[in-house]
Amino acid sequence: MKYKEIGSRAALIVDKIRLVHESRAGDLPLHESVFDEADASSVAEAVKNGFVSGFGGPQLDAFENEVSKIVGCDHAVAVVNATLGLSIALRAVGVEPNDEVLVPSISFVATANSVSHIGGVPHFVECSPSNLGIDCDALEIHLSEVGSIRRGGFLFNKLTGRRIKALVGVHVFGHPCELDRLVRIAEIFNLALIEDAAEALGSFFKCRPVGSFGSLSVISFNGNKIVTSGGGGMICTSSPDLAQRCRHLATTAKVSGTLDLDHDQIGYNGRLPNLNAALGLSQLSRLAERIEKKRALYLAYKDVFEDVGFCHVLGEPEDCISNFWLQAIVLDGDDNLSFRNEILVRANREGVQLRPLWKPLHLLKPYINSPRANITCAIDFSTDIINVPSNPA
Numbered sequence: 093m094k095y096k097e098i099g100s101r102a103a104l105i106v107d108k109i110r111l112v113h114e115s116r117a118g119d120l121p122l123h124e125s126v127f128d129e130a131d132a133s134s135v136a137e138a139v140k141n142g143f144v145s146g147f148g149g150p151q152l153d154a155f156e157n158e159v160s161k162i163v164g165c166d167h168a169v170a171v172v173n174a175t176l177g178l179s180i181a182l183r184a185v186g187v188e189p190n191d192e193v194l195v196p197s198i199s200f201v202a203t204a205n206s207v208s209h210i211g212g213v214p215h216f217v218e219c220s221p222s223n224l225g226i227d228c229d230a231l232e233i234h235l236s237e238v239g240s241i242r243r244g245g246f247l248f249n250k251l252t253g254r255r256i257k258a259l260v261g262v263h264v265f266g267h268p269c270e271l272d273r274l275v276r277i278a279e280i281f282n283l284a285l286i287e288d289a290a291e292a293l294g295s296f297f298k299c300r301p302v303g304s305f306g307s308l309s310v311i312s313f314n315g316n317k318i319v320t321s322g323g324g325g326m327i328c329t330s331s332p333d334l335a336q337r338c339r340h341l342a343t344t345a346k347v348s349g350t351l352d353l354d355h356d357q358i359g360y361n362g363r364l365p366n367l368n369a370a371l372g373l374s375q376l377s378r379l380a381e382r383i384e385k386k387r388a389l390y391l392a393y394k395d396v397f398e399d400v401g402f403c404h405v406l407g408e409p410e411d412c413i414s415n416f417w418l419q420a421i422v423l424d425g426d427d428n429l430s431f432r433n434e435i436l437v438r439a440n441r442e443g444v445q446l447r448p449l450w451k452p453l454h455l456l457k458p459y460i461n462s463p464r465a466n467i468t469c470a471i472d473f474s475t476d477i478i479n480v481p482s483n484p485a
């Protein structure tokens with residue numbers, strides 16, 4: 093593409109984004125939390141009743157209960173953030189130092205960090221253009237090449253000699269990854285499946301809530317997510333045993349039912365304070381409305397970008413219902429790096445906050461030597477995909 097053409101196409105994209113948000117004056121942020129009177133009084137109630145800390149409280153119980161219903165799991169354990177929630181979930185399924193965990197190369201860095209924080213080794217795999225999640229065909233081929241089932245039916249990495257213990261599926265921007273196939277692959281290769289559903293509260297895969305497919309799943313309530321508790325995460329599972337293990341690890345592994353102050357593992361100070369749960373609980377009551385508005389915003393973007401010809405709006409994967417947490421446009425064609433950069437610079441100059449897709453995790457400095465599959469699509473996505481203002485208001 094000639095420089096002049098790059099400029100005019102970038103300008104067109106910024107104009108189109110503005111058009112979608114026509115009724116709004118001023119800058120367009122990527123995210124915006126919305127709070128109302130009900131949120132304020134829920135938090136005030138926690139303070140008034142003295143339930144503010146991480147030692148439980150009525151709103152914490154109610155928050156866990158509500159999320160478990162939405163996710164379709166029997167148990168939910170609220171923790172201080174989803175990154176820690178993932179680490180705890182990994183430990184609960186038996187990931188130990190030096191074990192490998194399969195992680196898609198396209199995700200927020202927290203997915204890989206949660207493995208590293210417990211001494212595990214992220215093993216990066218390829219992503220699919222249809223949903224930005226793990227490419228299951230490529231994963232099967234990769235595991236049959238580098239994996240070997242040995243001693244007691246466990247999967248080992250032939251190249252590193254380490255055991256591969258778990259597989260983490262990520263639902264990027266709220267779009268479900270191919271959960272039925274991931275469940276199958278986890279069975280075949282004897283892996284624990286964990287869903288990083290941080291972005292996907294309220295999404296469905298084939299009529300079943302996302303977060304109910306893995307042995308455990310983790311939702312985030314960070315400030316930029318679809319609803320927020322100020323900061324927070326929720327570990328969901330239908331296994332009473334796994335739920336108990338997570339709760340135990342999140343409460344400094346304190347042994348109950350004894351007069352001694354006894355701790356039987358190295359646990360975490362990880363329980364969500366009731367104060368945060370109070371906000372999260374109140375926010376949940378508007379989840380359905382937010383999802384509806386996010387979808388309307390997606391349709392508005394789709395409409396406006398329909399006739400552009402050199403890019404399209406990232407849509408919903410087949411047989412899925414997405415919560416459309418974060419909207420994205422995809423640049424068609426190849427070699428989009430300078431085009432992408434021109435769009436980002438121009439938009440940010442004009443007060444339209446855009447964000448490039450995450451740099452593929454296997455290319456980040458801390459992970460440059462980590463084990464990996466053959467990854468090419470994920471690298472292309474990082475220059476082709478741009479997140480656009482996703483405020484449904």
Ligand SMILES: *Cc1c(COP(=O)(O)O)cnc(C)c1O
Pocket residue numbers: 172173174175176199200202203262288290291311312313314324325
């Ligand atoms: C936000 C996010 C996390 C981490 O959530 P925190 O609650 O901020 O720790 C993990 N994975 C993905 C995909 C995320 O988007």
